[in-house]
Amino acid sequence: MKTLRQAVLILLASAAMGGGTLMLNACTSARADTPNTGADRAAAPTAGAEWPLTGGDTAGTWYSALADINETNAATLGYAWSYDMGTERGQEATPLVVGGVMYTSGVWGNVYALDAATGALLWQYDPEVDGQWGRNACCDVVNRGVAYRDGTVFVASEDGRLHAIDAKTGKARWIADTIINHKQPYASTGAVILTKDAVVIGNAGADIGDGDLRGYISAWDIKTGAFKWRFFTVPPAPGQPFEHPELAMAAKSWGPNRDGRTQNGGTVWDGLSYDPETDQIVFGTGNASPYLRSADGVRHDDLFNASIIAVNAQSGRMNWYYQTTPGDEWDYDAVQKFVFANLTIAGQPRRVVMQACKNGFFYTLDLKTGKLLSADPFTYVNWAKGVDLATGRPLVTEHADYSKSPKNVYPSWAGGHTWNPMSFSPQTGLVYIPAIDAGNVLLNMKANGGSLTHLEGFFSSDGIFPDDLYDPAALKRVFGPLPAKDDLQKERPGVKLVREVLRAWDPVARKVVWERVTSQGVRGYDGGVLSTAGNLVFQGRGDGSLWIYNARTGAPIKTIQTGSHIMAAPMTYKIGGVQYVAVQAGYGGSGITFPIPPSSAAYANRNANRILVFKLGGSAVPMPDKRELPPYLPPPPLKASPALIARGEDKFTENCSRCHVLGTPGVTPDLSRLPPEVHASFNDIVLKGALAPMGMARFDDVVTKADVEAIHAYLIDQQRQGYQAQQSAKKASH
Structure with missing residues (x-):
């Protein structure tokens, strides 16, 4: 069975639905409407006793001002309560806590309301999604979180419908269908955001089928669910009218390779952010689809794929854009979550937006204008040797061209950082990034001589992790000749070809301050990050452990084994005088393509999807039931050749x-x-x-x-x- 097992270990599900590794040019930033700096501010509570927003606050920092749990006592943290979510499909959401109630989402867009002190279920909302929609989700039917405002909980279900739910009763107040064409493979897995008067959501699907959908975000009235506006991320097919003026500019960047048979992706499947100070929505766009498109041998920019865009929250018109990866052919999305912050850059105070992009570069841009301030690799990168700050464009290397022969490209299609939230601590001034330090052997299947020329989720390309299970001989018939592992290792002697690392990054000094390797040999699918005023950093790992570090030094303080794989980011809140830390646990998402890592302590347990909550002086975490694999039954007769x-x-x-x-x-x-x-x-x-x-x-x-x-x-x-x-x-x- 070795051949098959090797084949299916290939990264076939585009991490978090797409990627991004090239960068764009600061000089190609375009301006439309100017930001409305005088707009009324939406509520912008700070993450303290409550955790009212997905990232804790409107800046998306995943930071809490709570310090009851701190570096002096965190070693006593233990189990408080848990809630079994009744599935094994995977958890990627961070819960909210408002008014003593915890609100969160699970697979398909199910919503749960729990007593935040005890874990007692108050209500559960089922969006009743048709199971047929499951095929549209590249990385399974996960959901990354809910939003809350004035007694209403908002969620996007997997089929692209927005649901406004009464926070007390769990009953729907209104439902809006955000999908423009249900015959195309759209899905919604990201967290919704709220502006002062609208609910905004994007969608996924650029990796499914033959590239036959266009990305967009849409805004819906927060009280009624009425449609407000829509911003498309790529132009329509040649000859079709432009829905808004920005698309006319974008169309000029596509070149003669765009023939209208595909709609070319650019989906916004995660990473939506709203800044009340400028009343603008900042979001990233996904990879192009398909990847290898050029008919004239020239890589065109293909706007607005793999870009960061800011739009006016009232009109939906673009304020500015910055393309991180012109002519994306590497599955390099720019949808990783953004953090807003006030930093001093080159002696000048700046309101900035920061992103650790999938392409391996950490970007800092002026939030109001989109001006590129810095772009530096936060993980190992070989597809580009840097970014020209004058033009904003990446300096692409020969490693990036896999059209004629396989190349081991860093970062992999999974990205140097993907959807798992990073955290920014204003206390330490550091950004804590769950980095993926891994390359992948990228190949053009039509040119490499294997039996496959198309792969669902990768089109005619593929990216194979050279992990501990990498076996070129076993993969040769299907994918053609691949480089030997020893040859790949020569580029980085002594460093595992696939590993994950938690890195503390100084965005002003533009360097790594400390790091901790979290998995090696195979992808652990380690989790997102929380930092707190207690000088702590929390991160869950694929082996089922929750780690607590000193935020300034990275010294480990405590490890709690939960027996459940943790991908999501933790959060913290305080109720009844007690500070709690909570995280959703459960393996899935893009990991649906892979077996649970055998090195994981969670491997032996049922993949119980749970909400786990901890407090000082708590007990040991109850382990899930042991996994019981069904035996191989006698197969039916087979006379196949x-x-x-x-x-x-x-x-x-x-x-x-x-x-x-x-x-x-x-x-x-x-x-x-x-x-x-x-x-x-x-x-x-x-x-x-x-x-x-x-x-x-x-x-x-x-x-x-x-x-x-x-x-x-x-x-x-x-x-x-x-x-x-x-x-x-x-x-x-x-």
Whole structure:
């Protein structure tokens, strides 16, 4: 089973739905409406006793002024209470706490209201999403959080509907459909934001299908749900009218390669921010789709893909933009969460916006004008040797061109930093970044000689992590010749090719102050970060541990083993005189493509998705139930030829491995362990959607009956191999 297991370990689900590694040019910043600095401010509470906004405050700092838990006593932190969310699909939201109630979201956009002191469920809201929508989410049906204002909770469900929910009763006040075309693979997984009078949300889907959707954000009246405005991130097909003036400028940047058959992505799947001081929304856009598009051999900028954009919150018109990655071909989104701050740059006080971008560069821009102030690598980067501050453009290297032969490009498509929130402490002046220090072997599948030329989630490209399981020989038939691991290691001797690192970054001095390696060898899918006035930094890891560090030095203070994989960022609040720290736990998201890391302490446990809450003097965390893998059952008879089985492997890798892992624990079912009744209904499940209510959508528009028969033959063969190995192991043990 080695070949398949290696194949499905490929990063097939574009991290957090897209990437971004090239940078744009500060000189190409464009101005439309000027920011309305005189606008009335929306409520902007500071994260203290309550945690009223997704990032704690309107600046998105993931910082709390609470200090009851501090560097002198944090070693006594322990378990207070937990809530089982009843799923194993993955948790990426940070809860809110307002008025003694905790509000948060889970998969599909389910919303929960809990007593923040005890964890007692007050109500749960089900958005009733059709399971068919699950196929539209590149990185599973996760949700990154709710918003709260004046007794109403807001969430975007996975199918792109906005829900305004009464915070006391859990009943819907209004629902608005934000999707412009339900025939296209749109999905919404990001947290909504609130301006003074609107709810704003983007969407995902640029990696799905053949690049047949356009990104946009839309604003809806906060009281009624009535539509207000929409800002598209890429121009319409040639010859079609521009919905707003900025698109006419963007269209000039596309060149002759844009033929209208694809709509070219640029989705806004996360990272929306609102600054009440300027009354503007700042957001990043996703990768282009497909990646390799140029028909004339020239890389065009392709605005506004992989860009940072600021729009006036009232009109939806653009104030400024900055493109981080012109001509994106690396899956380098610019949707990572933003932090607003007041810094002294070159002796001048500045109101800035900061981002640790997926492309590996830390950007600091003037919040009012979009002027690029600095751009520095916060992790290892080889696709560009720097950014020209005069033009704002990246200085691209030969490593970036994988069109003719595979290249090990740093950062990987997963990014130097992805959706997991970073934190900024005004106390220390440091930004704490959950960095991914990993490259990936990028290849053009149409040119590399393998049996695959298309991969769902990557189009005709692919990015393979050279991790501890990397085996070029096992992957050669499907992907063509790949570089040997020893050759890749020569670029960075002694440094693991795949690892994750928590880095404390000084945005003024533009350097790393301290760092701690959090996983090595395979991606741990480690979590986001919280910092506090107690001189503490909190981060969860993929192995199930919650780490507490000294914020100034990075010295570890406490490690709490929870037994549950932690991807989301923690938060903290105070109620009844007690300060609590809370985090949602559960493996999933882009990790749906991968087995739970075997090095993880969470590997042995059921992937219980829980809200975990801690306090000083608390107890040990109750562990989830032990994982019980179903045994391999005797497979059905199989008379398929080796050629049909090989074709089935190709079709499985192309269409199914984005969600399903074989032979080892994962988030979705292991299709090499199917019971007889599923084998009997296999065609109906895949082609007719027999299990659509459970999230397994129909795929008759993607695969033929002959394709399904080949996939089924391949899975039966995998089950045969697994069953034989299982029986041999039993005999050997006796």
